[in-house]
Amino acid sequence: MGKKNSEIMIEGDMFSETMKEAQRAYNSTEWEKFKKIFADSNKRYLLQDFDLWGNTAFTKAVRSDDPKILKELLGKLSEEERWCVIRKKNRAGNTLLHEIAEACNVAEMADIVLDFEKTIPLPPELAEKEKAEMAELSSEEKKEQEEEKRRPLLEWKNLKGETPVFKAAKFGNLKMLTHLVKRAENLPQANMKIHQESATETILHASVNGQYFDVALWIIMNMDKSSLAVKKNKNGLTSLQLLARMPSVFYSHYEPQLFMTKIVYKLLPDEGYDIEGCNSFDRLLRTPARDLETGEHQDDPRPPTTPVFKRIIEPIREEKKKHRLAERLAKFLVKCDYSWQYYRYEERNDSASKKLPPVLHNVAKRKQELDWKRKQKVLRGKNEEDEQETAERHGKEPPLRVAATNGITEIINFYFEEHPEGSSSTAFLGSSS
Template sequence: MEQIPLFNEKMKLAQKAAMAKRWEDFKKIMKDDQENLLKQFDLFENSAIHVATRSNSPRLLRELIEMLPKEERWQALCKENREGNTVLHEVVFCKKKKMADVVFEIEDELLLQQQSSSLEEKRTLLDMRNHRGETPLFMAAMHGKLKMLKHMANRTGTRNMEDFRKHLHRSDKYSALHASVMGQHFDVAIWLVRMNRELAMEKDEKELTCLQLLAKMPQVFRSHTHMGLVKSIIYHLFPDNGYEIEDDENFQLFKHKSDVENGKLDERKLAKSVISRTNYKFWKRFAKEFEGIDHMWKEKKIHKLAECLTNILVHYDFSWQISHNEYKRTTMISMPRDPISVAKRRRISAQKREERRKNDEEPPERTALLIATKTGIVEIVEKFLDVNPEAIFHVTENNQNILTMAVKYRQKKIVRIIQRKGAIESLVGQISDKGRTILHEVARMDYYKGEHLAGVAFQLQDELRWYDKVRRLIPKHYNMHCDIDGHTPEDMLEMEHDGMLKEAQKWLKETAQSCSTVAILVATVVFAAAYTIPGGTENGTPVFLHSHVFLFFTIMDVVALATSLASVVVFLSILTSPCELWDFHKSLPRKLNLGFALLFLSLMTTMLAFSATMLLTIRLEWKNWTSTLIYSAAFFPVTIFAMIQFPVYVMTRSIVKHLWKQIKKVLPMRLVKCFTNLN
């Protein structure tokens, strides 16, 4: 069958001109062949009028439409492409609001000049929907075009909320607010919910509100963004306010908007607003000069807008009020019939565990507070509990509360928030419909996400630490409580972590064996160096005996030998350890960290001894540039060793944090006692 060309030669020339953004040439081609204006221009079934919107030139768009006879102009405005978009749908993506004005002006002219009934019965361009049921206003909100959205909204008249709201919904119950939240266009979402607060309580086809959607997006909040020291400093230098500005021409912070309307904005607030505006504009312009800083600026803008939207939406979430609390003054504890041996625990097959996990499938959580708890969004949880303090006691259908969610999803920051609220004692006694306490939930691996730690041994240590911390929160008799399968928390801990334990044992043995080999090699080298004294001897006395460099060499060699042999002893003790589960809580990680520290010290002192040997052998002056070069070369391997993230640094950091917490607790008490004694 013979195929007919879809586009003629003139259309191809016009396509090339449009792709190259040569709009004058594009206009000339269309003017010479006006019958192509309404024909298919590309594979998306756009017309030349659709394509003209990409020029962002109101004059070009008007001229192309006016090339058509008056009776065909309405058809040109209403013509749909493959997605069902009219010209006004495509205008949404333009930067200039005058592009929409051109379409509106031509539409008004047609309505005035042609009073035929056929035209009057047709819907306006703003009412027309594409194949997905989206109006131009909906598309503007979905794609984050706030200025165009507000401009088109003025055309509809936002005073009539019912007329305005019909433009903000798609045929599948999906609202423009949901679309803007999913697209992370939070400035649009803030404007929409302030224009119509009923949108905040609406649900999509999956029965999710916008706050529930936001609670599933931890990446848009600061608490889930990891930054280095330099980036954190730059991030904190950026202003905290001003990101929710409506537009640059009419600057006004939302938090001051109500005061302006009520006439209560005093001079102090006005001055603060002006300072905030100046600071915001300065950093905004400065960020545009540097790509990395601009990326961080946009990141903080998203974080602040997400927080601002959260502060609004939490006031309209009432899902927590449907709770399944059962007041129990005493809780009956199910005691184990017989103690389960370790061998019996390990005989539980993987198939039975999989069957149990299938039976443990939980219904999807619908409460925004608990969704935010699962994802670890601190900002939503804190604001939610500030607005609705009683929501902390909300209980789900399967008898789980906020503490249960935070514990089993390893959200330690959320647990600290609950502790600050003083609600731990009221929440720890909750037992789920499966008969599990929060200690059972800690022991389960179903919701475990591996931390960024140095090895499996330290991941297992982190799990045991978390289990031990939760165990201290609950009453002691809960340690003996059995779930519906007859397992205590300790039983479940050993069964669930059996695979991780085997991996940790293997990793620990291999690491200790490799490091002990390196330590023995270092000990051999420095031991031999002690008998080959630099410079030799005369009558048994070292030639450089009275040199400070020789003394330095001697000290470094002795320290290197002592630390390398000590590290060998530490690694050998690890190799001979039974490596039981709770050995990974403190004992084995401490030994491994100590071995790493001694090995690092032995390598460093070995290189220092080597540097001293070179200085003694070739007799360089201390202030000579060559000595600096030799020291730099000597420290090069040590620097590389230090840059590798050995667990010793994790250990050191945790020790420093622990000591600082203890100092902060003790210091105020000491100061109070001192002042008391003085008085």
């Protein structure tokens, strides 16, 4: 069986009885029933929207983690219809491959789509049909879509600017990420840079935001680590600045209520939390990328799977794993961070650049202006100016100051180990104003 599906299906008149029955089977994860409904029905149901988000039965079938279901359903369609299905985007701009990257842990599921694309040429009739559909678009939109449709499916982006590789990292799907990266690297004229950034953040930001630190470490080991570590998101924050805003992921903020929990935590080993075949943190940093890609787990001590372990020890082990991975990630990001040099320079020039806001001597006018601003904030929430000011303020705070404010001693200690030359600068912690 697959995971429990929490999505709500709208069962109004817009869906046929067959589709509503399939929706119920999907919601209850009855995959054999789901497959049988479409196998026994007219194939036109496979090409119709399954829900209001513009998904099809295929994008839902990937959540079964059973490649046979996807293969059998695709087998009912002609080659041209299969091409339509794998190139179709839902309302969020996600293709079938995007959905596989997010929700599926079986590499064979992605291979079904990618192997079909590789072996079966795109029918000329479908290409002409797509051109006709783009005729009403603006010249800029048309150009973008034409360029995308010439690229392989692994390089297609959704409305947020995310490729399937990016989406696998964003949702912490490490197994699928490693597989898709390997497939992407084998493409003719492979463009790995296209997977590293969305419209708002880098692939490293996405994994840190989701607290998928094993994924973040894998990205650092296998992608353009020196560049990604210092890049900023739309709010002007580096990955280290994001991490410095997450005190709960570090041991220094771990405060279990039960004494027994503390004992179990201490007794658990500091190593053994593997990342694609590595069972040692020190070995992880020395292991070449090609060894990580194999996914083999030789000499990897797996934890026991007894009921007692799963109920009591496993949650504590997962907590310790998170702490250790976050610590290792922080150590690397601190090595790449030289923000203290910029803040030291800004400190010397700060007095010359400061400007005082205009002073309104008319108290009534000042009160009227403040009332107007308050009303605007209530009506529209945060306006663009407020958001821009907030982003600029956050981006100007050095990571060490953020970590100190949040009491993350791990990051503070790493800083003074890696950058002792900057420890005497007041700008290293930022101004207190």
